Amino acid sequence: MILCQAVSIRRSFLTSVKSLERTISTQKSLSLAASNKYDEKPKGQYDIIIAGGGMVGCTLACALGKNSVLQHLKILLLESSPNKKYELTKEYSNRVVALNQNTKTLMNSLDIWEHVEKMRLQPVRNMQVWDACSDALISFSSSEMLEDDVAYIVENDLLLHAVNTELSSPSVKNVNIVYGAKIAGYELTKQTSSGSKVKLENGDTYLCDLLIGADGANSSVRKAMGVQYVSWNYDQMGVVATLYLAEETENTTAWQRWLPKGPIALLPLDSQRSSLVWSTSNEHAKELLRLPEDQFVDSVNDALWKQYPRSRTVDASMSWLGSCLKSVGLPDGAVRQLPPSVRSVAPASRAAFPLGFGHSTRYIAPGVALVGDAAHRVHPLAGQGVNLGFGDVKDLTELLSDAVYSGLDINHHSWLEKYESIRQRHNVPTQLAVDALHRLYTVDSPPVVLIRSLGLQLTNALQPVKKLIMSQATT
Numbered sequence: 001m002i003l004c005q006a007v008s009i010r011r012s013f014l015t016s017v018k019s020l021e022r023t024i025s026t027q028k029s030l031s032l033a034a035s036n037k038y039d040e041k042p043k044g045q046y047d048i049i050i051a052g053g054g055m056v057g058c059t060l061a062c063a064l065g066k067n068s069v070l071q072h073l074k075i076l077l078l079e080s081s082p083n084k085k086y087e088l089t090k091e092y093s094n095r096v097v098a099l100n101q102n103t104k105t106l107m108n109s110l111d112i113w114e115h116v117e118k119m120r121l122q123p124v125r126n127m128q129v130w131d132a133c134s135d136a137l138i139s140f141s142s143s144e145m146l147e148d149d150v151a152y153i154v155e156n157d158l159l160l161h162a163v164n165t166e167l168s169s170p171s172v173k174n175v176n177i178v179y180g181a182k183i184a185g186y187e188l189t190k191q192t193s194s195g196s197k198v199k200l201e202n203g204d205t206y207l208c209d210l211l212i213g214a215d216g217a218n219s220s221v222r223k224a225m226g227v228q229y230v231s232w233n234y235d236q237m238g239v240v241a242t243l244y245l246a247e248e249t250e251n252t253t254a255w256q257r258w259l260p261k262g263p264i265a266l267l268p269l270d271s272q273r274s275s276l277v278w279s280t281s282n283e284h285a286k287e288l289l290r291l292p293e294d295q296f297v298d299s300v301n302d303a304l305w306k307q308y309p310r311s312r313t314v315d316a317s318m319s320w321l322g323s324c325l326k327s328v329g330l331p332d333g334a335v336r337q338l339p340p341s342v343r344s345v346a347p348a349s350r351a352a353f354p355l356g357f358g359h360s361t362r363y364i365a366p367g368v369a370l371v372g373d374a375a376h377r378v379h380p381l382a383g384q385g386v387n388l389g390f391g392d393v394k395d396l397t398e399l400l401s402d403a404v405y406s407g408l409d410i411n412h413h414s415w416l417e418k419y420e421s422i423r424q425r426h427n428v429p430t431q432l433a434v435d436a437l438h439r440l441y442t443v444d445s446p447p448v449v450l451i452r453s454l455g456l457q458l459t460n461a462l463q464p465v466k467k468l469i470m471s472q473a474t475t
């Protein structure tokens with residue numbers, strides 16, 4: 001009881017100090033506005049400005065707004081797109097994401113998950129990944145591996161709507177959102193004490209103590225920071241579409257087949273439909289978009305079922321490994337589920353997106369932090385991209401809350417450094433692992449096929465290794 005009172009007194013003391021500081025800082029920025037650097041009158045002064053209201057930026061705004069320690073802060077979210085009205089239609093959107101358990105936990109803690117559940121999501125209870133150039137296969141099942149589902153397939157716009165529903169609920173009082181706010185430029189501070197300036201295309205300007213770049217892979221915040229960005233294109237596109245399956249099933253399995261040009265994945269949507277993510281060469285992707293619908297469906301079925309040229313050495317080695325595994329009572333990979341066949345494609349659901357890798361060597365600068373694709377971009381083959389961004393949201397919110405609770409400024413550099421260090425230690429190895437998988441599987445020379453097939457088959461046989469992979473993929 002005494003401890004609770006002490007915590008509450010400490011909180012109200014810090015809140016009063018903070019509001020006094022904000023008054024001083026508002027006066028400081030108004031006087032800055034009168035100086036040369038800030039020559040236009042700012043439209044507003046905020047503690048935090050989030051640039052970009054995609055899935056990551058909106059979730060961050062919600063997480064900061066709902067955090068009890070940060071509730072006295074003024075937060076502004078700027079998004080260039082207009083505020084579109086969302087309507088749940090019978091047709092699924094062609095843009096979906098596979099969300100992991102950690103993302104579900106975050107969304108649950110922010111009361112967003114219940115909005116998603118009220119609309120729709122599809123749990124993934126099994127996953128089968130196999131190589132078109134050999135018999136190698138790995139499968140994951142929620143019953144054998146985890147206490148919960150392997151993942152959840154959710155449409156991007158539905159998730160964004162769920163986040164925005166919570167963001168506009170009475171439980172979030174300190175977040176302002178401006179839609180149609182295309183940011184034209186930034187003046188970033190060199191020291192944390194003076195704050196940054198955000199300038200919109202319409203001439204409006206805003207000042208803030210902490211600027212957070214959630215503005216996607218082409219982030220202008222990152223460019224304004226002048227940090228090194230390591231990036232490359234995969235010369236591949238991800239072809240997406242909504243597919244109708246030939247037979248109605250429970251449909252809770254995610255399928256991924258590694259083809260020489262890139263993986264094709266079917267993510268379950270409901271008993272009749274799955275979402276396609278087919279990573280392939282740019283030319284092939286364009287050709288797939290041009291094909292008449294029936295020929296496109298034939299190409300998808302071929303990609304799932306067609307027998308590709310095999311090396312005899314690879315086949316012989318795989319059957320030798322299979323018999324060794326069987327002799328010691330381990331799964332030999334002979335038992336496999338057959339993938340579904342596709343009946344048709346939902347009209348006008350085909351689209352293609354360029355795929356690339358991106359790593360910002362710094363996630364922070366004085367008074368600035370990056371989250372989501374603005375900081376890191378990965379190939380979608382492992383369904384990690386936005387999950388990494390949601391991990392950024394969770395860690396950044398916790399660290400900012402710790403900083404403020406300790407009586408420090410919201411933009412305190414050593415706390416931002418902690419954020420960068422924690423996230424890079426998680427994100428960079430994941431990004432490199434995903435990139436390595438891409439490289440390993442876009443080669444069809446027999447020695448490489450042999451090594452990867454033996455590796456995949458062994459991994460499938462060793463439960464502890466599989467569990468380790470799953471736990472890495474969900475954190």
Ligand SMILES: Cc1cc2nc3c(=O)[nH]c(=O)nc-3n(C[C@H](O)[C@H](O)[C@H](O)COP(=O)(O)OP(=O)(O)OC[C@H]3O[C@@H](n4cnc5c(N)ncnc54)[C@H](O)[C@@H]3O)c2cc1C
Nearest residue numbers: 052054055056080098183216238372373383384385386387
């Ligand atoms: C084919 C494909 C499949 C994928 N599948 C998965 C998956 O299964 N699982 C997974 O985890 N990830 C997946 N991803 C990755 C995932 O889509 C991205 O990681 C995610 O969209 C990044 O979200 P974000 O909010 O960081 O960035 P974005 O979605 O790019 O949002 C950035 C926002 O900033 C706004 N903005 C940009 N510039 C400005 C400006 N100047 N002023 C104001 N606003 C601005 C934009 O309008 C946008 O709303 C996939 C990606 C692709 C291409």
